[in-house]
Amino acid sequence: MSFLELDRVGKRFGPTTVVDDFSLVVRKGEFISFLGPSGCGKTTTLQMIAGFLDPSRGAIRLEGKDLTAVPPAKRGLGIVFQSYALFPHLTAAENVAFGLEMRRVPRAERGERVRATLAMVGLEGFEERYPRRMSGGQQQRVALARALVIRPSVLLLDEPLSNLDAKLREEMQIELRQIQRNLGTTTILVTHDQSEAMSLSDRIVVMSQGRIEQIGTPQETYERPATTFVSQFLGKTNDFAAEIDRGTAPARLIAGSWSAPAPPGVAGPVTISVRPERIGFGEAGLTAAVVTRIFQGNHWLFQCDSECGPAIVIRQNDGTPQPAEGEAVRLTWRTEDMSLRARGSV
Amino acid sequence: MSAMVDTAPAHPVAPARDEGRASAPWALAAPALMLFLGVLVIPLAMTVLLSFHDWGQYKGIEPVLILKNWHEIATDPYYLEMFGRTFRIALLTTLITAVLGAPEAYILNRMAGPWKSFFLLVILGPLLISVVARTLGWALLFGGNNGLVNKLLMSLGLIDAPLPFMFTETGVVVALAHVMMPFMVLSVWAALQRLDPQIENAATSLGAGSFTIMRRIIMPQIMPGVLAGAIIVFSLSASAFATPAIIGGRRLKVAATLAYDEFLNTLNWPLGAAVAVLLLVALVLIVVGSNALIERRYAEVFR
Ligand SMILES: Nc1ncnc2c1ncn2[C@@H]1O[C@H](COP(=O)(O)OP(=O)(O)OP(=O)(O)O)[C@@H](O)[C@H]1O
Ligand SMILES: [Mg+2]
Numbered sequence: 001m002s003f004l005e006l007d008r009v010g011k012r013f014g015p016t017t018v019v020d021d022f023s024l025v026v027r028k029g030e031f032i033s034f035l036g037p038s039g040c041g042k043t044t045t046l047q048m049i050a051g052f053l054d055p056s057r058g059a060i061r062l063e064g065k066d067l068t069a070v071p072p073a074k075r076g077l078g079i080v081f082q083s084y085a086l087f088p089h090l091t092a093a094e095n096v097a098f099g100l101e102m103r104r105v106p107r108a109e110r111g112e113r114v115r116a117t118l119a120m121v122g123l124e125g126f127e128e129r130y131p132r133r134m135s136g137g138q139q140q141r142v143a144l145a146r147a148l149v150i151r152p153s154v155l156l157l158d159e160p161l162s163n164l165d166a167k168l169r170e171e172m173q174i175e176l177r178q179i180q181r182n183l184g185t186t187t188i189l190v191t192h193d194q195s196e197a198m199s200l201s202d203r204i205v206v207m208s209q210g211r212i213e214q215i216g217t218p219q220e221t222y223e224r225p226a227t228t229f230v231s232q233f234l235g236k237t238n239d240f241a242a243e244i245d246r247g248t249a250p251a252r253l254i255a256g257s258w259s260a261p262a263p264p265g266v267a268g269p270v271t272i273s274v275r276p277e278r279i280g281f282g283e284a285g286l287t288a289a290v291v292t293r294i295f296q297g298n299h300w301l302f303q304c305d306s307e308c309g310p311a312i313v314i315r316q317n318d319g320t321p322q323p324a325e326g327e328a329v330r331l332t333w334r335t336e337d338m339s340l341r342a343r344g345s346v
Numbered sequence: 347m348s349a350m351v352d353t354a355p356a357h358p359v360a361p362a363r364d365e366g367r368a369s370a371p372w373a374l375a376a377p378a379l380m381l382f383l384g385v386l387v388i389p390l391a392m393t394v395l396l397s398f399h400d401w402g403q404y405k406g407i408e409p410v411l412i413l414k415n416w417h418e419i420a421t422d423p424y425y426l427e428m429f430g431r432t433f434r435i436a437l438l439t440t441l442i443t444a445v446l447g448a449p450e451a452y453i454l455n456r457m458a459g460p461w462k463s464f465f466l467l468v469i470l471g472p473l474l475i476s477v478v479a480r481t482l483g484w485a486l487l488f489g490g491n492n493g494l495v496n497k498l499l500m501s502l503g504l505i506d507a508p509l510p511f512m513f514t515e516t517g518v519v520v521a522l523a524h525v526m527m528p529f530m531v532l533s534v535w536a537a538l539q540r541l542d543p544q545i546e547n548a549a550t551s552l553g554a555g556s557f558t559i560m561r562r563i564i565m566p567q568i569m570p571g572v573l574a575g576a577i578i579v580f581s582l583s584a585s586a587f588a589t590p591a592i593i594g595g596r597r598l599k600v601a602a603t604l605a606y607d608e609f610l611n612t613l614n615w616p617l618g619a620a621v622a623v624l625l626l627v628a629l630v631l632i633v634v635g636s637n638a639l640i641e642r643r644y645a646e647v648f649r
Binding site for chain 2: 050051052072073074075076077078079081082083084085086087088089098099102103146147150
């Protein structure tokens with residue numbers, strides 16, 4: 001069931017293409033994150049949905065209706081800006097009430113809804129405060145309340161937490177997720193923080209240079225990255241060059257002295273991608289030497305020099321003895337823990 | 347001085363060291379204080395004193411303390427009319443610069459890069475030209491039968507007689523508004539710089555149309571800038587000399603031109619001093635009063 005649909009949307013500023021061929025189907029109630037490095041076109045895409053920018057090509061549909069024909073003031077979307085963009089001359093309650101006034105909601109109902117929404121974001125008693133007299137986190141909550149009180153069909157959040165310190169950000173993430181779950185508002189979050197995207201979203205859209213690299217659940221994008229970019233962007237990863245040997249009866253996948261039965265349907269030179277925490281030290285496997293060993297409390301971090309290039313290994317600190325620096329080791333992993341893609345593909 | 351008073355109770359011990367330090371701010375401020383005293387306070391005090399002196403056609407200035415000049419100003423309706431005109435002109439000029447200058451600054455702020463700098467230069471450019479030259483420009487355009495615009499309009503048959511401009515209040519107000527415009531535009535411009543660039547988008551997304559955004563979101567936020575500009579323009583217009591002197595001439599006197607005439611033509615310095623002092627006191631009261639009002643109105647929001 002598609003609710004919000006972006007169909008091959010593109011945006012050019014003069015000669016430069018900022019967003020290209022962006023297709024996405026969002027289901028009702030879903031929490032989607034746009035994740036990508038700075039300048040990859042996340043804000044631009046969000047602004048096209050909001051209506052502040054017109055797409056150069058493609059269509060945006062909400063419940064099957066073309067959204068590009070609707071002026072931004074009539075789209076009924078809730079938006080939280082990175083700078084919050086609160087109205088500094090209005091109190092918290094007046095800020096939140098503004099959208100309801102524009103919708104000509106009767107005064108009594110307006111007051112009731114403003115109070116309820118401010119309470120929901122944990123700001124009871126702050127009704128009469130002016131934004132300048134509030135902390136960053138409180139302003140953030142006012143901005144969220146202002147966007148939610150109009151009961152938007154879609155909530156758009158442009159890096160709403162990036163101005164907060166780490167601890168407050170974590171708290172707000174949890175709160176945001178709870179509020180979104182309770183209200184069931186379809187939400188799109190723009191972020192360049194991969195852990196934020198992982199912990200909040202139902203699905204992540206990983207973007208790079210205006211293009212979609214992968215769309216998937218947090219687990220899928222982390223464990224089955226579709227491209228090198230995705231695997232590198234979402235946490236640390238090891239990439240090993242590997243070959244398929246069709247000479248033996250069941251074809252084998254070979255990387256250095258590590259080998260396993262080749263999965264069906266793959267051919268030619270491939271790249272194996274394994275997360276550091278999925279690699280173990282064993283009797284057989286990739287020959288390597290430990291270069292550095294770093295103790296990090298609950299885990300050990302090993303930097304190894306393997307026959308297929310440098311490798312990072314993370315082992316839980318479970319009390320078992322760990323190899324020392326300079327020691328020769330064999331690196332091994334289960335086939336379920338790796339992802340394969342044809343080499344040469346980016 | 348206030349710093350001294352504030353910190354004194356905080357350091358009850360080591361009074362000797364504090365005393366040594368307490369004199370330092372005074373010593374450091376001395377050169378500036380001397381200058382302030384020499385070029386502002388003393389002449390001002392002398393002017394105030396002068397306004398109480400007597401003057402006669404043949405005896406000149408007599409250094410006595412009488413209320414003759416003040417009595418004359420208070421009773422002769424001529425002075426009431428003249429001060430009324432001065433403040434009416436200043437008020438109208440302020441209104442015109444606010445009504446035209448605020449939108450001007452807003453439009454300017456929304457222009458794209460190169461155009462923005464170009465038009466900013468156009469608006470601020472007049473500040474680089476002498477007020478006299480700018481005012482004479484208006485006189486060339488509208489001055490009697492020979493004014494360029496008047497000639498054109500008459501030869502087109504649109505008007506029969508030249509538009510009255512010289513020696514009229516309208517003329518003074520128009521020319522003053524032109525001279526004062528940059529101060530208003532700059533002041534509003536500064537307020538616009540503090541606006542969140544996304545604020546209009548935020549209001550739009552909540553369903554506000556462009557008129558509502560202007561009235562409910564932009565206007566209240568640039569109001570402090572408009573009011574600050576208004577105070578500057580009002581006080582500069584009320585005490586302006588060159589423009590009223592050229593456009594208003596002898597027939598249409600304002601406080602500044604009257605004081606000038608008393609000093610240099612009639613040579614009645616004491617009366618001129620009384621007019622000048624009254625203008626100063628009135629302006630200080632108006633500016634300080636309205637500033638206090640503004641501060642109180644906006645303290646909550648913008649501080
Ligand atoms: N009005 C514009 N004219 C020309 N180029 C633009 C314009 N707006 C954005 N861009 C370019 O488009 C690209 C994408 O911008 P966008 O703001 O969407 O990035 P982003 O992914 O939101 O980055 P960030 O994480 O830094 O906010 C950038 O390279 C930017 O320079
Ligand atoms: Mg952005």
